[in-house]
Amino acid sequence: MSRIGRLPVEIPKGTDVKVEGNVVTVKGPKGELKKEFHKDMKIVVEDGKIFVKRPSDEREHKALHGLTRALIQNMIEGVNKGFEKTLEVQGVGYRVQKQGKKLVLSLGFSHPVEVDEVPGIEYVVNENKITVKGVDKQLVGQVAAQIRSLKKPDPYLGKGIKYSDEVLKLKEGKTGKK
Structure with missing residues (x-):
């Protein structure tokens, strides 16, 4: 399993995250970001954390797993700190x-x-x-x-x-x- 991909992404207070299929919308004090991710990646919000799950251990899915998690982390950091x-x-x-x-x-x-x-x-x-x-x-x-x-x-x-x-x-x- 991807070391980066399996880490949960913390959602800070004052940040609103919406997941609709593979589209993630993040709103924070500095602005709003919306991004569409690969259709195979499953993005779930639970208990103030975002989890990214992959369907298989194929090479492409392993690469997308860590990438998707890192991009979501950057979105959250961007709308909070810039x-x-x-x-x-x-x-x-x-x-x-x-x-x-x-x-x-x-x-x-x-x-x-x-x-x-x-x-x-x-x-x-x-x-x-x-x-x-x-x-x-x-x-x-x-x-x-x-x-x-x-x-x-x-x-x-x-x-x-x-x-x-x-x-x-x-x-x-x-x-x-x-």
């Missing part, structure tokens, strides 16, 4: 500003780059740092990755957009032969 990713903009003349609901980034191009706000995602700008916040873990990571892809960190100088916990290993430049 998720965030922090990005840093590094480089001379590289700036980030928030204008209304969109980000305006100066990244060394001939024009500023504008990033519109995605529904369910909030941007917080503090000097050269961008914090992407939201209740859906997958969406927060995807939006942060899209912002980072606008100007990935240069391997020689280190300038660009990087995650705050990302460690860059800079390459040594060319050396002339004598």
Whole structure:
């Protein structure tokens, strides 16, 4: 049996969970999430806990068992605490500003780059740092990755957009032969 899949998911107070077939809806203080899971997985709510059961020991069902439980756990954590990713903009003349609901980034191009706000995602700008916040873990990571892809960190100088916990290993430049 899956070590992660067999663990129950605790439902905190103030969180409402509805299971209709293979569709799980979670409401909490920060928002609401709804997700459809694989039809073979059986999701049961008992005594303030969510249990995920699988029909057989096939390889696919074993993989789906732990995945389904982890996704439900992330949904509950998201509507209660929320998720965030922090990005840093590094480089001379590289700036980030928030204008209304969109980000305006100066990244060394001939024009500023504008990033519109995605529904369910909030941007917080503090000097050269961008914090992407939201209740859906997958969406927060995807939006942060899209912002980072606008100007990935240069391997020689280190300038660009990087995650705050990302460690860059800079390459040594060319050396002339004598």
